[in-house]
Amino acid sequence: MRAMEYRGPYKVRVTEKEIPRIEHPNDAIVRVTMAAICGSDLHLYHGMMPDTRVGSTFGHEFVGIVEQVGPSVQHLRPGQRVMVPFNVYCGSCFFCARGLYSNCHNVNPNATAVGGIYGYSHTCGGYDGGQAEFVRVPFADVGPGVIPDDISDEDALLMTDALSTGYFGAQLADIAQGDTVIVFGAGPVGLFAARSAWFMGAGRVIVVDHLDHRLQAARDFALAETVHFGEVDDVVLHLKRLTGGLGADRVVEAVGAEADGGLLQHIAGAKLKLQGGSPVALNWAIDSVRKGGTVAVVGAYGPVPAAIKFGDAVNKGLTLRMNQAPVKRQWPRLMEHIRAGHFRPSELLTHRFPLEHIAEGYHVFSSKLDDIIKPVIVPTAA
Template identity: 45%
Template structure:
């Protein structure tokens, strides 16, 4: 089959690789019909996430048709499914608490020591996202093996186009969980750092969960305009001091809750961010954490901090004092996708949540390397790139 493989920083290639097969009784093989490039895939593209190996198949946002099943799969051949990016067994201690991204069995035993050394304990496995998260082949391919297929995938009704439901695989539930972690109360103001895909879904979700005001922060005009489409007020951080603007907009109190949807590759010519970039380039640091620092400083006393954004390692100059002295609550983590799928699928089918607005480019799988470069270099124009295996011409 054809699949997108990783070969180093800014080097991804579509190559012919072995077809996947059934390994465990609960497996299924999916013929991929749509797969998207995620903002967190760019962390792999920039080689910020460790334990990638040459030839690894990328991609964790995908859906498709069931073409083969193991004897214990509950899926049926021919069904169309969206697959969560988190790989969870459904029956361990954490899955019993609906904490699917903390599954005890989603990570292969051979990979658990890598994550244990880095984080103290292994998390669930993730598709196409380094050997620290299981080394699983991803979905930017013609076919993919899906472990625990009786737990993860959700069946899509006939007649529903891929574009409407594809983002159930990751960014929609991630944006929803980000807003849910804010514990939004009536009358709340929520500030969202980053108007990429997760940030824009967090904006929608915050309103649906009862926020009175949402303030979106970015510097790409198109993304800020998309946030305004859903009723958000906006701050362009290149034109205004974000902290001062937030204080002015909230009467000097600060937002009730803040969401960091930026992550470890924060942009902007800020002193702390420049220092982070220097440390990363000289191997004295890993993550650029300007967004979460700023969110904590801006949040009101007694407020809530939600961090869906991806971070990979150790950081310094973290405002721990502000977090403690202001009495803030910080909630984070990979998304418990399986927990949210049924309700979010219903919301999408009832048109309560808009999903297709985000797609700016649809490309054949063969043009995946071009898609990565486009999404990386042209973030104002490329809000979301969807790859279509079998598509012969770009649209």
Template identity: 45%
Template sequence: MYQGIEMKALCWFGTNDIRVENVPDPKIINSHDAVIKITSTAICGSDLHILDGYLPTMEKGDILGHEPMGEVVEIGSAVKKLKVGDRVVVPFVIACGECFFCQKQLYSLCDNSNPGAKLARKAMGHATAGIFGYSHMLGGFAGGQAEYLRVPFADVGPFKIPPGIADEKVLFLSDIFPTGYMAAENCGIEAGDTVAIWGCGPVAQFAIKSAWMFGAGRVIAIDNVPERLKMAEQQGKAETVNFDDVDIYDQLMQMTGGRGPDRCIDAVGCEAHAGGTLDGIVDTVKTATFLATDRPHVLRQAIMSCRKGGTISIPGVYIGFGDKIPLGAAMNKGLTFRTGQTHVQKYMPLLFEKIEKGEIDPSFVVTHELRLDDAPEAYNIFKEKKDDCIKVVLKP
């Protein structure tokens, strides 16, 4: 039996202050819990919102990370579907499997998995599901950038992986592959549609791949980071646009004969870089002075660019209140919006089947592999986009 005493974990202590610390090992608290020994865990772009101080209700010492996988080392007495020694990927969303929303496969909206529900209701009107390593408003759960992880509702979340498949092929079932896939699904892509995707980070790379799966006729990827644009072009077969070089609205109109993209995906979220545009400068000043929580430049651009009657999908994380959203344009153009944290449990079996069949190898996004001990430097490399970094995997 697992004898937990002490482990290493990446802990948050404030804006741009993260440290690998020795902390108590997780233990079974509820009979439905499991504890896993983490073999691989990844840094997500949304982790940078925590590093940059945008996510409220963080507390000093909180353990970060929500993209883990590993080996089951202990299970609670009520766990029926797992056994010690099973190899599992853990979805970032924690869900009970029984509530109204889970029964509809809306797992990220679970009613029963968020102990921070009171805080969440104040911020959002309703509480959503708990999330690993992502603030006390979303449950205060210890995250997966650690040597071990306690997993609540262990019969609902962890997805078993057979032997012989490398971690890097399946690790991203925890978040970014289902997130990119759901973003494309939310678009309602019809055969031959032109899909414009803002951002070419890891989620966007999977959104690009997924857009083709849903029958897109063209995929246009927008970013200003050369290595990301190169990956979108070479791996995703997308047409690429560097927003430093052109006016995005004008470019998209030119590329679509004045109609605009049929479907738009905002895979950037609350920390959009705006390339020196006036609205972007105002966003930067407002967030720096705590007059706003988000920089929604990309969302504004998508609303203005999307064709009439089109769809905007938003997998990019937003924290609070966006400023000067062109709601009039959205309403008058008849746009449809689909948003939300990913219902990961819904998509894991389907996407694992695609991996097993060789239809996709998600490891293409991995550019860096470092030790857990090197996590603070890994965050710096990822945030500053050093060394052509696109995706970091940490090995405890």
């Protein structure tokens, strides 16, 4: 089969790999019809995530058709159109039994601090991902869901991570009616978090970024106020002024390890990999939320320590909430929002790349060319 292959930092190609096989009785093999590149894939692409091996196939956002199922699979059958959450999880361990599907203890031998994620380094379990024609899907009775007829592949694809994570981020923020919410990052996750903040009853939503086309999407899609942090002298001061000097009630950090806006932090974290990411946006979040407020973090960071302003968080009495999204828990409610016409998630899909052009796809997304927001990868066999 044809598959994306990581060849070292900033380098990927398409290669020929063996079609994955059933390795566990509850595995399925899915023929991928559509995949996406996630902003967090760029952390792998840039060589930031420990134990990202040359030869890996990335991709934790994908939908497809069930090709084959293992002997113990009861809920899926070949031919079904399925969406697969980015989490690999067993559904039965201590954590899964509590609904913490992103924290499963039974799927990642390489680390206890993180669950399993498709195509996301050996630190996340060593699974090849979905930017390929076929992918192995463990625990087929637990993770994948059959896509309802009235849900498009595009909307389903976004529900496998970006949409679910953004919606989850807004929930983590504990938004109450009338709250002012700041969202750092106008990528797909931030835009979905901002749009979701209104569902929770926000009174104001302010999105912060430095890419003008994404700030336009924040205004048009997320119906938010926007701040271009490159156009203000001091973004924290600016946000304090916008919120009457107190700061926002809730902040969602949807940027993660490659945050810009502080050159020293960016070079140390994102370029030289001397810390587990550049915590510029996280520190701005801590500084711009009000005392007693909540900071919800859905941006992705590496496991190496990073320079966080923890003292300010303590002194302000903040609640810091974070996790990888337990994706499948979000689906029923998100589908209700889509069916009710509250929004159309696929509006954020701006680019399509054939799998054969994967290197260009990564470069365009990484360099934020051509007003890109979210790229879709279409495998050859789809």
